[in-house]
Amino acid sequence: MPTVKIPPVLRPQTGGDPEVSADGGTVGDVLRALAEAHPGTRPQLFADGGELNRYVNVYLNDEDVRVLDGLDTPVSTSDTVVILPAMAGGARD
Amino acid sequence: MATTAEPLEQIKERIDLIPLDEAREEIESGDVELIDVREPHEWDEAHLEPATHVPQGELLERIDELVPDRSERVLLYCRTDNRSSRAADALQGLGYDNVGVIRGGIVGWQEAGLPVVEPEGLTAQQRMRYSRHTLLPEVGVDGQVKLLNSKVLLIGAGGLGAPSAFYLAAAGVGTLGIVDDDVVDETNLQRQVIHTTERVGMPKTQSAKLSIEALNPDVDVVEHRARLDTDNILEIIEGYDVLVDGADNFPTRYLLNDASVRLRKPVVSASILGFDGQISTFVPYEGPCYRCLYPVPPPPELAPSCGAAGVLGVMAGVMGLLQANEAVKLVAGIGEPLIGRLLLYDSLGTRFTELKVKRDPDCPICGDAVPEIPESEMGRFPDYEAFCAGTPVAH
Numbered sequence: 001m002p003t004v005k006i007p008p009v010l011r012p013q014t015g016g017d018p019e020v021s022a023d024g025g026t027v028g029d030v031l032r033a034l035a036e037a038h039p040g041t042r043p044q045l046f047a048d049g050g051e052l053n054r055y056v057n058v059y060l061n062d063e064d065v066r067v068l069d070g071l072d073t074p075v076s077t078s079d080t081v082v083i084l085p086a087m088a089g090g091a092r093d
Numbered sequence: 094m095a096t097t098a099e100p101l102e103q104i105k106e107r108i109d110l111i112p113l114d115e116a117r118e119e120i121e122s123g124d125v126e127l128i129d130v131r132e133p134h135e136w137d138e139a140h141l142e143p144a145t146h147v148p149q150g151e152l153l154e155r156i157d158e159l160v161p162d163r164s165e166r167v168l169l170y171c172r173t174d175n176r177s178s179r180a181a182d183a184l185q186g187l188g189y190d191n192v193g194v195i196r197g198g199i200v201g202w203q204e205a206g207l208p209v210v211e212p213e214g215l216t217a218q219q220r221m222r223y224s225r226h227t228l229l230p231e232v233g234v235d236g237q238v239k240l241l242n243s244k245v246l247l248i249g250a251g252g253l254g255a256p257s258a259f260y261l262a263a264a265g266v267g268t269l270g271i272v273d274d275d276v277v278d279e280t281n282l283q284r285q286v287i288h289t290t291e292r293v294g295m296p297k298t299q300s301a302k303l304s305i306e307a308l309n310p311d312v313d314v315v316e317h318r319a320r321l322d323t324d325n326i327l328e329i330i331e332g333y334d335v336l337v338d339g340a341d342n343f344p345t346r347y348l349l350n351d352a353s354v355r356l357r358k359p360v361v362s363a364s365i366l367g368f369d370g371q372i373s374t375f376v377p378y379e380g381p382c383y384r385c386l387y388p389v390p391p392p393p394e395l396a397p398s399c400g401a402a403g404v405l406g407v408m409a410g411v412m413g414l415l416q417a418n419e420a421v422k423l424v425a426g427i428g429e430p431l432i433g434r435l436l437l438y439d440s441l442g443t444r445f446t447e448l449k450v451k452r453d454p455d456c457p458i459c460g461d462a463v464p465e466i467p468e469s470e471m472g473r474f475p476d477y478e479a480f481c482a483g484t485p486v487a488h
Contacts, residue, residue, distance in 0.1 A: 005446075008367045009395050018442070044395060055391040062448050082448065084371075084437075085395045086343070086364070086387040 002030050002075050005082045006041075013040030022081075027060055028071030030081050045083070057084040101175055108181045109193040110174060113205055116195040125166045126159065128152070129199075130180045135172065137216040139209040141199065144170070149180050156184060163189045170195040170202075214238065219311065223265055236425040237265060241311060243424040244268040246333035248321060248349060250297040251275070252404060253339030253363055255285035256413035257420075261337075262305040262312045264421055269305065270333055272317040273297040284406030321345055323474040326352045335420050338362040339413065341398070343390040344477035350375070350383035351474055354459050355466055361419040361431075363412045366397065368405050368441040370412035373431050373450060374419050377459060380432035385453040390481045408440035 001021040006014050014020050015038075022037065024030035031052075035042040047053050051071070058065045059082040065073045075081065111119075119125045120143060129136055129144040136146045147155050149171070160167055167189060169177040177194045184192045195202065203209055214234045215223065219241070226232045226240075245266050247254045250273040261269055275297050277288045285297075292300040298316035305314050317329055321340075326348060330336055336358050340346050346362070353360045354377040362383060363372040375382050390396065415436070422428040437446040454461050 008369050009397065018439070055387070055389045055395070057386070059448050062446075064449065064451065067451055082446070084435075084448070085391045 001077055003080045004030060004034050005080060007083050007085055009085060010041055010044055010083065013044070014038045024075060026069075026071060027058060027065050027073045027075055027081055030075055031058070031071070031083075044085075055085060057086075058082065059084065101178065104182050105174075105178050107185065108178050110178070110196045111168075111193050112196050113201060113207070116168065116170075116193070116202075117207065119166070119168060119193070125168045125193075127168045127170070128159075130169055130171050130177050131199075134216055134218060139199065139203070139211050141170065141202065142208065142210045149176050152180050153183060153187065156187070156189070160189070163187075164191055167192045168195060169193070170198050173198040173200050215241075219265070222309075222311070226264070231427045232425060236427065239425050240265045240421065241267045243335070244270065244333045245335045245337060245420050245424070246270040246272065246317075246330060247337045247339060248272045248345070249339035249341060250285070250287065250301045251281065251339060251341065252284050252365060252406075252409035253413040253416060254337070255281075255287040255301070256410045257337055257339065257417040258301050258305060259287050259308065260414055260417040261420060262309045262314075264417070265309065265311050266420075266424070267311065268313045268315060268333075270315040270317055270329075271298045271301050272319060272321055272329065273301075274318050274320050284404065284409040286410070321348060323348065323472070326474075327356065327472055330356060330358055333358065335423050336360045337416050337420055339416070343396070343481045346383060347390070347477045347480060348474060351458055353377060354382050355471065359423055361416045361423070363416050365404055365409050365412050367402055368408055368439060370408055370415075370438045370440070371435060372412055372415050372419070372438075373435045374423070376423075376430070376432050378452075381450045381452045382456060382459045384458045385456045386435065386450050388453070388456075405440055408438065411438060411440065 001023050004020045004022050006018055006020060011018060020034060022030045022033040024033050031045055035045060045053060045056060052058060060068060060073055060075065061080055120127055127141060127144045129140050129146050130149040130152060132148055167184065169181050171177040174194050174196055177198065181192045181194045215237060223237045226237050227234050243266050245261055247258055250258060250271045258269060258271060277292045277295050277297055277300050279293055281288055282290060287304045288300045296318055298318050302314040302316060305312050319325055321329065330352060336353055338346060338349055338360050349360065357377045359374065359376040361374050363370060419430050422430050433450050435448040435450050457463065
């Protein structure tokens with residue numbers, strides 16, 4: 001089963017797990033399976049129309065899916081899907 | 094002959110102090126023995142091309158051998174003309190009756206824009222200090238000279254800027270600019286190692302400067318006690334070769350990106366939170382820019398601050414040093430910078446992940462279709478606060 005790497009900001013929604021297995025034939029399927037299993041991740045990943053939120057980057061292994069086929073990019077069982085929002089850190093609230 | 098107690102003004106009255114133009118003519122004629130009486134480290138920094146170096150302390154001993162004919166024209170100089178005046182006076186006491194001194198010395202000479210010889214390499218002291226660098230074939234004296242001549246700007250003297258500043262200073266980066274309008278707080282000291290307990294309350298740039306000066310006097314620290322904004326950014330970043338982004342908010346990152354692309358300045362960008370860090374190097378038009386990677390910022394709930402969520406001090410250090418590493422590579426022109434590569438560090442698992450970042454042809458900042466910004470518009474930027482707040486932005 002493909003592995004999904006969960007960024008720190010989403011880990012509370014996966015019970016703290018940094019890596020989750022999720023099944024699917026495409027990146028979209030895998031992410032939807034993730035959202036199914038951990039509903040807290042859905043609003044962070046998907047906009048209302050079901051497309052990926054623009055501020056979330058998704059990689060298939062090391063390649064941005066935007067340069068591949070987006071959510072339709074095929075995924076094989078040994079692949080890793082990486083979810084990556086931007087960070088700015090900082091000391092101020 | 095002067096005693097040490099004799100005032101300089103009096104000595105100078107006995108000396109042939111000649112102005113720069115005359116000195117220059119004499120030197121060009123070739124009929125003069127030009128002697129630089131300064132210390133070795135001063136000679137190493139810069140000297141007049143046809144001069145012979147005889148430090149003041151050795152002059153009386155060596156002059157016989159150097160200028161056996163005491164009627165020969167001898168021209169001395171030092172930094173200004175104090176030491177050379179004393180030296181000339183001493184020579185006159187020995188029977189040299191055709192001695193002149195360049196009025197204003199090498200300082201005056203350089204201020205008049207006249208040429209000097211600068212060292213091909215390092216001073217003796219620098220050779221010692223940076224020997225562990227120059228021993229590396231990829232760095233060598235050339236690389237170290239590049240570092241000493243470089244100007245690096247650190248945006249933020251905090252979790253990322255603090256360790257970065259320390260190591261860039263140690264590496265001999267000649268000019269280190271630091272932008273930070275904040276003061277040292279006790280909560281900083283868990284990771285911002287350039288500051289100290291005694292300096293809580295002190296402006297961060299000032300604190301950083303103190304630490305850097307103690308570590309390496311070769312480094313000139315320029316304090317920019319300000320927040321970067323659309324009014325000051327171009328002016329601030331213009332004078333630097335490499336920008337190191339340790340900012341703590343999205344609007345600044347987007348502004349910095351826009352400005353750095355306009356001025357074609359490379360940016361080493363890192364961010365940290367919790368146990369995780371990211372770093373990449375953006376070289377305008379050679380690789381992607383920040384906007385290619387993150388076209389829009391996340392909503393606040395997906396981007397907490399370290400103040401809210403915490404950050405492992407050591408991890409901040411690792412990322413700051415990775416930034417310094419990138420900056421050194423860019424300046425020295427060695428190795429492979431993280432252009433088109435985003436490096437993720439998970440300090441809890443001690444794992445590095447590398448992702449590919451591509452230039453976005455449709456990027457509104459560095460894309461192919463972006464028109465060249467006319468000079469009149471150079472200083473005008475969109476509203477990044479509004480952009481990051483998600484409100485529609487007018488360009």
